[in-house]
Ligand code: NA
């Protein structure tokens with residue numbers, strides 16, 4: 001189970017990397033087009049903006065797996081072992097709670113937008129649901145990674161025994 | 166619920182979440198979720214929040230962030246950055262704190278290319294700090310000067326933040342962009358003076374390492390080989406902007422692609438290095454932009470409560486001399502800047518500030534330049550500052566947040582010194598635009 | 602008269618305060634008349650309906666504002682049809698109207714628009730802002746053909762028309778418009794109304810205004826439908842009356858502003874250029890026809906009526 005999730009998480013990372021390359025290509029094409037070919041690619045700015053958001057949310061969960069998000073360690077670093085572990089469990093639980101809550105409401109919104117057929121009021125008129133979906137998807141990955149962190153923190157067997165003894 | 170209760174809950178909540186080690190981005194997310202539930206019609210608010218998360222990072226003006234990070238990653242991983250550094254070092258000789266001066270110089274140079282101090286921080290941080298630490302520089306003389314001079318991206322055109330400020334304040338953009346040049350260069354000079362004096366007094370902060378005597382021929386050879394190509398890239402990009410072929414934001418992509426090509430040209434680029442650089446780029450980008458989603462929605466929530474407006478109105482209505490009002494307002498803005506992002510602060514306060522400034526009879530361009538410097542300060546004042554987060558992002562476990570805070574404090578004070586100079590001598594701002 | 606007021610007081614609702622947001626910042630000179638509307642609403646309902654205008658994009662990002670109105674996150678919205686026209690294409694008839702707001706209220710266009718907005722769960726209260734779009738250029742032109750192939754900073758709602766006359770629409774982020782005009786990435790821009798470009802510094806580069814304004818303003822005052830229904834019928838009626846009166850003052854105000862701005866622009870060296878009468882007619886005709894053609898595709902059964910309701914009375 002965990003392996004499968006980790007593999008999906010890595011897949012998100014690869015999509016994110018692919019999007020960074022695509023971003024470069026798209027902007028280069030736009031510059032070339034505007035100055036030489038004149039195809040009227042007036043949707044590139046918009047596309048660039050969507051890609052930036054996709055990069056962010058593809059990376060969000062993937063980054064959590066690598067423990068790459070910034071946190072303030074000034075207080076927790078000074079705590080004794082057992083409190084440190086408690087803080088880890090608590091912080092990961094809060095992370096899990098929030099990300100899973102937003103995943104649920106996010107998907108709910110996506111279904112709602114899909115049902116109403118809402119599109120962006122822009123050049124591309126893309127279905128909003130298609131775009132917004134990356135938010136709950138990215139947060140779903142994040143919530144699963146938070147869950148693994150809770151399990152890891154709870155299962156630190158030697159620590160637990162020493163402390164309860 | 167009353168706004169001050171909401172506000173207290175918000176700040177206590179954030180402090181608690183940061184304290185127990187919830188990642189910054191997710192702490193913001195948690196607080197925002199609760200706040201929109203209370204303020205934005207319950208669960209519909211949470212639903213809209215998910216759209217808002219997407220919205221807050223799908224902004225074209227953020228494009229330079231991943232591109233500059235990619236540039237830094239490639240230059241760092243392929244070693245090109247180190248070559249350039251060595252070659253420059255051979256010219257600098259035995260100046261005290263030479264690498265720090267180099268950092269200030271690079272910051273000033275890149276500021277002419279970049280409109281985003283976050284992007285500059287990420288680039289210079291990943292490129293210079295490891296090299297400086299290797300030579301035994303203290304954080305005060307590596308992280309500090311970089312955070313200080315990355316801010317010049319805002320104070321020297323092109324500047325995204327400056328354009329936003331000018332248009333929100335309703336002042337002519339052209340005059341404004343000319344007006345910030347002298348203050349920007351003044352700030353850079355203040356940094357240079359500070360670094361030189363501090364390193365002369367405390368050599369241990371920036372140990373002078375032994376540099377082999379190099380012949381003029383070798384210096385020139387290295388310059389042609391390593392500095393010239395980078396210089397040509399910079400010149401080419403500036404020309405493309407001036408000729409109207411690319412916009413400043415687009416040019417960040419040109420820069421990143423050019424550096425990739427340069428690395429390939431030096432035969433330093435492998436597929437593995439490229440992949441690792443992209444992976445590093447994704448990591449730092451996602452980390453910075455995730456915090457940005459949190460910070461921008463956080464300020465929407467604060468705006469909704471009306472606290473900022475109340476604060477500004479309170480101070481501006483005190484019956485004291487105008488200059489004191491001005492100074493008090495700057496202090497309030499500095500405090501706001503500790504917790505909020507510049508764009509949000511400007512959107513909240515400018516609608517109130519500009520009429521007040523007009524009524525008091527201050528020059529609007531002068532005031533706006535002072536304000537821009539103050540807003541740049543917000544990106545480096547603890548506890549929340551995007552440049553600080555960007556620095557932590559590219560250095561990861563090599564430094565703690567606390568070390569970054571300590572390193573940046575002198576440069577915050579230098580910014581304030583510059584702010585005071587601008588208030589005392591309005592000509593510093595108004596002289597150049599007077600020719601237009 | 603007085604007894605009626607008192608009687609309605611007795612069984613009218615509790616005083617309510619509705620939150621509002623706008624797509625422009627609260628201090629923008631263009632939004633100034635909205636304060637009058639808010640005051641009028643409070644006055645005519647004797648304080649039973651208050652509007653708390655929180656601000657603009659600093660409260661909710663512009664392209665989420667309509668969704669926020671539908672979800673009752675905000676109750677009143679000062680927006681423009683471009684923010685929701687894909688959900689009810691017939692609202693795009695508003696910018697194609699050749700009538701004044703008061704004529705629209707008389708001939709039934711207003712009612713038609715209320716109906717269209719109702720289908721989206723919002724109540725159309727009235728218009729705000731006046732002034733038509735014009736094209737601003739870096740170099741003067743003498744004939745229409747010179748626009749062919751020109752790159753102009755555009756927005757989604759201008760694309761069809763620009764395509765039609767050969768202009769290449771270029772989307773430029775707001776923070777980059779100034780530099781893009783200066784360096785020639787684009788050769789001009791399109792802007793609704795005269796007030797704004799000078800303040801943004803865009804006239805530093807673009808000093809020629811193609812003085813053939815096309816279309817009408819598309820800014821609307823909307824209220825969430827459920828919130829609208831919380832208001833007693835008497836108060837609803839007074840709000841609508843007050844809005845009609847506001848619209849007259851508002852149009853007058855912006856016309857005066859436009860006049861003053863035109864003078865300032867001329868002083869600043871901005872030139873207003875004209876095409877030949879024939880070409881001007883072609884230009885304006887195509888501006889309208891291309892949009893009606895689009896609506897023909899989108900809402901074929903409504904186009905005939907909408908065209909009648911928006912056309913100027915030819916007598
Ligand atoms: Na800059």
Ligand code: NA
Nearest residue numbers: 502543546549
């Ligand atoms: Na700060």
